[in-house]
Amino acid sequence: MTAQTSSSNPVTIHLVGDVGPRRIEYGEEPESLFAMVHQKVKEADIAFCQLERNFSTGGCLQYRRDNTWYGRVRPENVKSLVFGGFNVVSHASNRCFNYGPESLLETIDVLRSNNMQAVGVGKDIAEARNPAILERKGIKVGFLAYCSVLPAESEAREEKPGCAPMRISTYYESNDYAPGMPPRTITIPLEEDVLAMEDDIRKLRKRADVAIVSVHWGMHHMPGAIAMYQPKVGRLAIDAGADLVVGHHDHIIKGIEVYKGRAIFYGLGNFAQETPWHEKPPKGMRSERTQAKYRKWKDEPGWQRYSGSPDQRYSMMVKCTVNKRGVQKVSFLPVWINQRAEPEVVSRSDSRFEEVLHYVDPWCKELGTALTIEGDEVVVCGPNSRKR
Numbered sequence: 001m002t003a004q005t006s007s008s009n010p011v012t013i014h015l016v017g018d019v020g021p022r023r024i025e026y027g028e029e030p031e032s033l034f035a036m037v038h039q040k041v042k043e044a045d046i047a048f049c050q051l052e053r054n055f056s057t058g059g060c061l062q063y064r065r066d067n068t069w070y071g072r073v074r075p076e077n078v079k080s081l082v083f084g085g086f087n088v089v090s091h092a093s094n095r096c097f098n099y100g101p102e103s104l105l106e107t108i109d110v111l112r113s114n115n116m117q118a119v120g121v122g123k124d125i126a127e128a129r130n131p132a133i134l135e136r137k138g139i140k141v142g143f144l145a146y147c148s149v150l151p152a153e154s155e156a157r158e159e160k161p162g163c164a165p166m167r168i169s170t171y172y173e174s175n176d177y178a179p180g181m182p183p184r185t186i187t188i189p190l191e192e193d194v195l196a197m198e199d200d201i202r203k204l205r206k207r208a209d210v211a212i213v214s215v216h217w218g219m220h221h222m223p224g225a226i227a228m229y230q231p232k233v234g235r236l237a238i239d240a241g242a243d244l245v246v247g248h249h250d251h252i253i254k255g256i257e258v259y260k261g262r263a264i265f266y267g268l269g270n271f272a273q274e275t276p277w278h279e280k281p282p283k284g285m286r287s288e289r290t291q292a293k294y295r296k297w298k299d300e301p302g303w304q305r306y307s308g309s310p311d312q313r314y315s316m317m318v319k320c321t322v323n324k325r326g327v328q329k330v331s332f333l334p335v336w337i338n339q340r341a342e343p344e345v346v347s348r349s350d351s352r353f354e355e356v357l358h359y360v361d362p363w364c365k366e367l368g369t370a371l372t373i374e375g376d377e378v379v380v381c382g383p384n385s386r387k388r
Contacts, residue, residue, distance in 0.1 A: 010139075010321045011137055011321070012043070012045050012320070013045065013047070013318075013321075014040075014041055014044035014046070014320075015246050016050075016271040016318070017267070017315065017316075018050050018093075018248050018251065018270045018273045019051055019053075019271050019273065021080035021274060022053065023080060024074050025074065025077075030077050030078075030079035030080040030083070031079060033080045033084070033274070034080060034084035034272065034342075037343050037344060038085055040333070044085075045136040046087050046134050046141055047085050047088070048087070048143065048214070049271065050090045051090065051093070051111075052273060053071055053072065054072040054096070054099050054106070055073060055077060055078050055107045056104075056106040058106050059101070059104075060099060060100060061099055062097065062098060062099065062100055062153070070275070071095045071099065072099045075110045081111075081116065082116075087116060087134060089116050089117070090121075090143070090145035091111075091118055092121055092128070092146055092164055092214070094147065096154060096163050097151065097161075097162055098151075105123060119131065119132040120147065120214065121156070121162070121163045121164070122164075123156075123161050124156055124158055128162060131143055131200065131208070133204075140209050141208060141209070141210045142207060142210065142211050143212050143213075144197070144211070144213050145163075145164060146193070146197060146213070146215050147164065147165060147215070148215060148229070148233070149216060149217065149218075150165055165190075166190075168190065168227075168229050169189075169190065171186040172185060172186070187228045189232060198236060198237075201213065201242050202240055202241055204241070209323075210243050210322045210327065211241055211243050212242065212243060212245075212246070214245075214248075215233060215237075215246075216247070217229075217233070217247050218230060218248075218250040221252065221309055223363075224255065224363045225254075226254060230247065230266060231264070234259070238260055238262050243326050243327045244265075245265065246265045247264070248269070251269065251308070251309075252270075252309065252312055253268065253315060253356075254360075255360065256360070256369050257369060261381065262381070263381050265318060265332075268316060268318065269312070269315040269316060270341075271315055271335065272341055272342065273306070273341055274306070274341045275307075276305070302339050305339065306340065312337065314336070314355070315336070316333065318332050319332060330379075330380045331374070332378050333377060333378075335356070357378060
């Protein structure tokens with residue numbers, strides 16, 4: 001295929017945040033989770049999501065801090081992702097090792113056997129850092145994934161399964177002369193992991209026309225908040241050759257930065273996160289929700305299957321158009337999540353479109369990013385926003 005042909009036939013990529021299907025545990029058809037969005041997802045040549053559950057019957061719950069009893073679901077739940085139309089799945093998250101190495105490796109096998117490429121995880125650190133590369137219309141698109149929110153033993157090592165780490169050191173500095181005032185939180189990425197990521201990206205650039213980096217990072221349930229390390233890691237990824245950086249884990253959407261003409265999405269939010277907080281956890285596990293002391297919201301009737309901050313109802317689907325020269329346009333489609341954790345792409349004529357846009361726009365402005373509307377899309381980077 002000539003450069004001219006590939007340029008006139010660009011490849012479209014859709015990217016979404018956290019997905020945690022468990023329809024089968026609810027006694028429902030797994031395909032129903034994406035009933036309202038699967039056609040839109042499949043309009044893209046490549047579709048990416050972040051998986052927050054283990055598709056497994058093996059392994060055992062790792063009784064460490066912040067491990068989740070509902071993080072393992074029956075492997076048949078993979079049918080949700082198949083019906084949804086996803087091709088590339090990052091499993092690099094704080095949930096990937098909740099049931100140990102056996103469960104993680106089974107999840108990878110389940111994804112691969114259903115024609116999805118798993119990225120960010122593996123039987124050892126080499127496999128976890130290995131990219132997923134898909135070719136469409138003569139254009140090669142590569143994906144890498146890392147995790148910065150790491151319970152103990154989640155990271156992959158030589159001869160140990162896990163996820164590709166982007167470890168962070170945290171320090172606290174007095175921010176006021178009055179004792180007891182909130183300190184300044186300093187977060188610094190581990191140099192070893194930064195160098196590894198940069199090396200991965202440079203190697204990927206030799207094999208692919210487009211490089212996309214996914215990072216599970218950030219501060220969950222904190223509107224607009226971005227940790228100090230996040231811009232550092234995102235910008236270093238772009239400096240190394242990444243064309244797009246997407247982040248998740250926050251469970252709510254965050255601002256978008258444009259750095260050197262390329263977009264950094266600090267938080268894609270949930271996309272289809274089924275979280276059974278209304279069910280009783282196994283004996284020995286904590287019964288109260290994380291950060292319950294600091295919650296500013298109350299659960300609403302009817303939202304038991306998707307309870308939490310109303311901010312979690314807002315989401316987005318990133319739309320990235322690429323050709324041989326790289327990313328040509330980046331936009332997002334506003335998404336609304338209902339009481340059953342089901343996503344729906346909303347059009348410009350829908351009042352929920354404006355509600356999602358008005359939520360994220362101030363966080364983007366703080367980062368110097370202007371958003372424009374084109375039809376049902378919110379444009380972040382226009383055509384030819386950067387040149388090689």
